[in-house]
Amino acid sequence: MKKLIALMVLVLALAWAQDKPKVGFIYVGPVGDAGWTYAHDLGRQKLEQELGVETLYIESVPEADVESFIDQLVDEGASIIFTTSFGYGDGTIAAAERYPDVLFGHATGYMRAPNVMTYIAEMYQSYYINGLIAGALSESNKLGYIAAFPIPEVKRHIDAFAIGAKEVNPDAIVEVRWLFNWFDPAGAKEATEALIAEGADAFIFTEDTPTVIQTAAEKGYPSFSHYASMYDFSPDTVASGQLTDWGTIYIDFVKGVMDGTYTNENLEDLDYIWRYTEGASIAGAKPGMPINPVYEDALKAKMVNDPVLGEISVYDLVMKRIEQMTAGEFEPFTGPIVDRKGNVVYAEGEVATLGELMGLEWAADNVVGDWDNEP
Amino acid sequence: MSFLGYRLEPRAKPPGYVVFLYSFAAVLIALIITGFIFIAFGLNPFSAYATVIQKTLLSWRGFSQVLLKTVPLLLTGVGLVLAFRAQFWNIGAEGQILAGAAAAAGVALFMPLPPFLGIPAMFLAGFIAGGIWGFLPALLKVRLGVNEIITTLMMNYIMLYIVRWLINGPWKGKNVRGFSESDKFDASFVLPLFKGTRLNWPTLLIALLFVLFIFFLLARMKLGFEIRMMGESPEAAHYAGVNFLTTTILLVLLSAGAAGLAGVGEVAGIHKKLLEPTSISQGFGYTAIIVALLARGNPLATLATALLLGWVFASGDVMKVSLRLPDQMSGVINGLLLLCIIGIEPLLRYRIVRVNGAKLGEREASSGT
Amino acid sequence: MELDLILNTIARALAFSTPLLWAALGEIYAERSGVVNLGVEGMMVMGAVVGFMVGQATGIPYLALLVAALVGALMGLAHAFFSITLNANQFVSGLALTIFGLGLSGLLGRSYVGQPLQVPMKSVTVPFLSDIPLLGQALFTDQKLLTYAGLIVALLLYFVLNYTRWGMTLRSVGESPRAADTAGIPVNRVRYIAVAFGGLLAGVAGAYLSLAYRPSWGEGMTNGMGWIALALTIFALWDPLRAIGASFLFGAFFYLSFTKLQTVIAPELLTMMPYIMTIVALTVIALGQGKRAFGAPEALGLPYHRGER
Structure with a gap:
């Protein structure tokens, strides 16, 4: 009996751990740029603190290389990936097709797919x-x-x-x-x-x-x-x-993924345009x-x-x-x-x-x- | 000048295997120094290298990423080998790549061609455009003695601004929401990829063929002979009746045209649109100079040197993600690599010999000032 | 209004071209000794990052400038060591320096990105002179000391190069190392000094960017200025005085592309102008005077070995 309980606890713990997605971020500049990328990285840190999810980030990714970096993030176990520059659009959409199980967020973009949403902290x-x-x-x-x-x-x-x-x-x-x-x-x-x-x-x-x-x-x-x-x-x-406070969007979306609101099939119409009301900008x-x-x-x-x-x-x-x-x-x-x-x-x-x-x-x-x- | 019974003795031209061995040793030394940098970042150098090698060389997807960077370096680099053999210091490959890219975009965006002609037309246009971009410096050099290092460097900037002007002005896309880039190319102007990778095979094939062509050109053809003669001994070339103008222009057309082809591969294979020039080529035109110089004038050697630098590029990406190393590492490693490779130069020019009384005297007599 | 535009263009061209001028002057001296150093960009960017680091740590910008200059000189020495002592290809050695410098500066400066410099170099308005009508506004208002220093150094270097024994020594080493050697001049030592001096000035140029022009550090903040300085060296025909005009021209066009002219001419076309003009100028000079008109040091880029040939 004891063994069974221990096993159940283990299974639950594993399931719970599984529920916490690993979140990857692709940045266009260095995190210390005091501007765009820095703002996104503050959002990433907030996400980590509030939801306790593990995050990964890659700085200074040239727009043309976004796909190969997405490959690597997926290899590292990321199941949600945010690409934080308009120029990543084509690469994000292409990668989304190859990884239908991974959820993507593309900042300031307009192209979407069942597993790609777009978002912007509108100023x-x-x-x-x-x-x-x-x-x-x-x-x-x-x-x-x-x-x-x-x-x-x-x-x-x-x-x-x-x-x-x-x-x-x-x-x-x-x-x-x-x-x-x-x-x-x-x-x-x-x-x-x-x-x-x-x-x-x-x-x-x-x-x-x-x-x-x-x-x-x-x-x-x-x-x-x-x-x-x-x-x-x-x-x-x-x-x-x-x-901008990108953390508001990151937290809301990842929460939505964790509670099942957002899946890899229903992001086609999801476009965060968050402003003063939501505190994003x-x-x-x-x-x-x-x-x-x-x-x-x-x-x-x-x-x-x-x-x-x-x-x-x-x-x-x-x-x-x-x-x-x-x-x-x-x-x-x-x-x-x-x-x-x-x-x-x-x-x-x-x-x-x-x-x-x-x-x-x-x-x-x-x-x-x-x-x-x-x- | 002897040390512990050994001395340096100059030699005219080191045999190929010596160059290869020493270069290999230099690369190893650079990698060992890099290992210490890994340690400084708190990494185990052996597992760090294992990760890098595993993710760049042992997986097809990783290796395709290496090749993706290698192809433009190879095409451009072998073109530069040709130019450097003639002592034409073409620093303008970056601009020639962009010229090729712009020409390919022009074809893709504005030329209504039957589908099967789209890709060949792009490569042809890119080759010609790259060549034209090298033509003016060549002409100025031969006819007026204007330094080609400066003109080709200037041409880089001019083309960079032309491409920027194109994407902000006349070629700006209608469906890009006001962003500075052209519209997407139609499918018939997009190069086919190896399955599951982002690597396109036409440019890879062209690059390999071009390397072979330049090899035969230099080794067997009259033009190649004239190019070599022009570079090695201009006076002899004059006596032999080499026409400097035509020879230079031909070789520059080939050299710059190769860079143009690389530009076509970048826009038609990867981006599928004309965009910000620093995104089209990530400094391939400058890195290719290293590829060519490391190859020491041997076109076949560019296969190795381009692959090496492509690997460094791709490894930098892997280090960024898997080892969480800063972005700047690949620059540092590249620099180290280069410094180590040129550091062995004296070993190539001299050999270490055991001091031998009689011989020593002879040498000193013959090399006295 | 148009007069204002001209005066402001002069003032801003001076400010923007200051690092170009310093770096070009250094390269002119290196090349006059016969050594090409393609590492200007790398030496500048290292000067910029080290200048910022020292400036931030000490709060003394001129001490930071000094250290940056020394770092530049050190890199110059490295180039001299590789290209003169080890006999390596000068182009590769210089390129390696640039690549290495860009990478290392990024690594060193990582934690400084996005920080304001606590004590930047102040702008100065020259008393009395700035009251001169027109000229005062164009030349003597709100410039950095290094801008004036650059102009003075250019004059000095011109004088030294053409009218002193040192200058003659330097030129002879660049023109005819063999003859210089025969005359008892230590060719390689002179070259070492000239290349290190070039690095010194490149370090100053970089430090100007991070301590005065934009008092902060950003990765790759030289943004190709080192390459422009190399172009200026040739555009100026290896002459320190002409370097003033050449760098000024670059500055003027760069500034103009951000003025009201934007509405008239595409800014890309304006920014492109100095590059086109460089080629045109070289062509015109060549057409007028033939091949030997350039004043390029005869032995430029050629290593010198005693006892060869």
């Missing part, structure tokens, strides 16, 4: 918040945006930023410079310098290093963290930023600091007139919007919105759907600069 709401702050802080009314590629994701972020800036400062314009690269510190540096020379005095960016923050800080101009906290790079000038110079105290007074002093909220300081407006978006009660992309060619994109009161935002191509009417594929 446009934070960009909108940052637009409010930058618009209020700028004295020249010229905001600089150093952007990676003219793709819908980045365009949506530029527009959200521009809409926020305009809300508190009708004269604010957003000057865009393209790097055509996710990682180009030298380009980011010179683009920032060029914008400074042209009179911009607040800076936001889509690039994988804190270069823009460092460059703007030399002149004392405010800038914004990107992906993860870059507060340490300039505690006196990082006003806020867009922070929030505004802040660093976690817990939505507005850098350095700029608190300036933002409290700047008053605007909101049609609904009445006379309100920008500081209070920012806090209010954060509250509203966390509760899912406010959308930055709410009409009336006219693009810079004069087309009415959204009529009074009309709210953009997620689908529309994911394929956004138009430029807000206070955006200046080259704009590929403008409708």
Whole structure:
């Protein structure tokens, strides 16, 4: 009898251990990049802590090699694999076909399969918040945006930023410079310098290093963290930023796999687009600091007139919007919105759907600069 | 100058087996040093090597991964052997690879061809495009004496920006959600793979044939003889009536064309689209320089040297996953490997002989300044 | 507004080209002695990582600069050892140095990625001079000391090379090692010194990146600048003064591709310009003056052995 119980315990323990999947991550950059990959790795660590699953990760994987690295992760026993770059799409789909029992998550992608879901911690709401702050802080009314590629994701972020800036400062314009690269510190540096020379005095960016923050800080101009906290790079000038918490998505999905909600057959329609409401993407110079105290007074002093909220300081407006978006009660992309060619994109009161935002191509009417594929 | 009764004696040209043995020893030394790096990372070097070997050489899938990196290195490397034999220092293979890749993409995206012609047309276009990219530096060198190291290096950057411009501008795909890459190639422009791997056989076959061709060219054909003469003794070549212009241009067309073929293999076999140039070629054009130099001018030797460097590439990947070693290890090992191999150079140029009174005197008399 | 663009372009071109200039000056001296060192990228990147590490540990950027320079020199010595003493192929030895340097720097710098440098090199605005209309804005506002130092070093090196005994010694070793040897000049020792000096300046160039230009460490942060410096060496026809203009040109085009011009010309085409111009310039010079116009050291890339031939 005793033996039987011992055996049962053993079997249960084994089954329980089996239930805990091994989770693999494929990163496009080094984990210490202070940007994109770092943010994903924080998410991985959170997943490990909260669910106690074993994780594996591989850094700096060239896009073309993703398949062979998936092979190796599977060899190492991974049964859930997250590929964290758009460029991994083809390789992920191909590998998913070869490993029908393994579950895949492809970040920022759109191609899916029965065992491949897509996910993104979507930041446009934070960009909108940052637009409010930058618009209020700028004295020249010229905001600089150093952007990676003219793709819908980045365009949506530029527009959200521009809409926020305009809300508190009708004269604010957003000057865009393209790097055509996710990682180009030298380009980011010179683009920032060029914008400074042209009179911009607040800076936001889509690039994988804190270069823009460092460059703007030399002149004392405010800038914004990107992906993860870059507060340490300039505690006196990082006003806020867009922070992602990929851990929320990783935990939710892996939990779903462990309790059987998600299987290798039902991921075809699963697309996480998580925002403020889910806590996947929030505004802040660093976690817990939505507005850098350095700029608190300036933002409290700047008053605007909101049609609904009445006379309100920008500081209070920012806090209010954060509250509203966390509760899912406010959308930055709410009409009336006219693009810079004069087309009415959204009529009074009309709210953009997620689908529309994911394929956004138009430029807000206070955006200046080259704009590929403008409708 | 003797030490413990031995001295170094210069020799003109070491026999092949000596070069092979010494090179082999150099590789071993590099691997032993790497073993100490493993220890520094808290790994048992023997089991670490066992893992690497098991995952790169003893499994077909692992080995196909080695070959995947070897093929572009082989094609490009053997092309460079040809150029280096003529003392044409082609540093521009990276650009020539990209030129081939871009040409193949152009064919795949814009040429309505019957399916069976798609792949041959791509290889032809890639060969020509690579060759054209090497043509200008060749012309400038022979006609005007412009240093080819610099022009070929410049051409790399120019092609890199051309490809970037293509994928951000005119060739940007319609179905790529705004990302900077071309549309996917149609199936008839995608190279067939060995089953269960990502390795395509047409490029592998072409690479092997090309190696044989260059071998025969250098060993047996008139053009090969002229190329060798041009490299080894330009004055003699002048007297012999070698036309430097045509010979140089022909050899560069072959050399750069080979790199172009490698580029075709990368886009049509792996990526199936034109994309960011640093993703198309992971520095194969530069690594191939090492492949060629290690082969010491022998086209057949590139089979070994390309395989060696392909193995280092693939081993780096295995180390990253299975041994949890940092990404930078393969660079360090590559560098060590190279330094060890060139470190044995004096041993190739000299041999150690036991001091023999009479002989010593003779030698010193003949080599006096 | 257009004037502003020009002035800012001058200012930024100076800042961006500083590491190019330092590295190119070093390579010019190495090549003038007859030794090609393709390891510039590797020496620079090692200078960058070591500079950052020392800077972070001590908080004294100029001490960090010194150590970075020494590391560069040490790598230069390694190249000299392999290519001169061991008689190895110069191209392979240099390439090995680059590959090794890129790998090792990544390994050394792993724990420093994503850290801001505590005490970066400050920008300086030269008093009085910066008040000069136009020129003050273009040349004397918000530059790093190393930018000015680079220009001064270029002048000095030009002078030393052309008007001193040392310079003559260096040139003779690069032009005709046999004659130099006969005249009692220790050819290989001069070459050792020149190559190590080249490494020293490459180390400074790398440290500029991690201590001043972008005060942080990122893997491979030299991003091909070493190769550009090699190109500049030839573009400048092995002349320290011309190196100023050549590196400036690269800087100017790079900066311009991120200005308002983006809307007019595709940035890739602008960035490509210096490379095209290098080829065109070499061609034009060659067309004008024939083969011997380049001033390339006669014995460039050739090892020298006493008693051969």
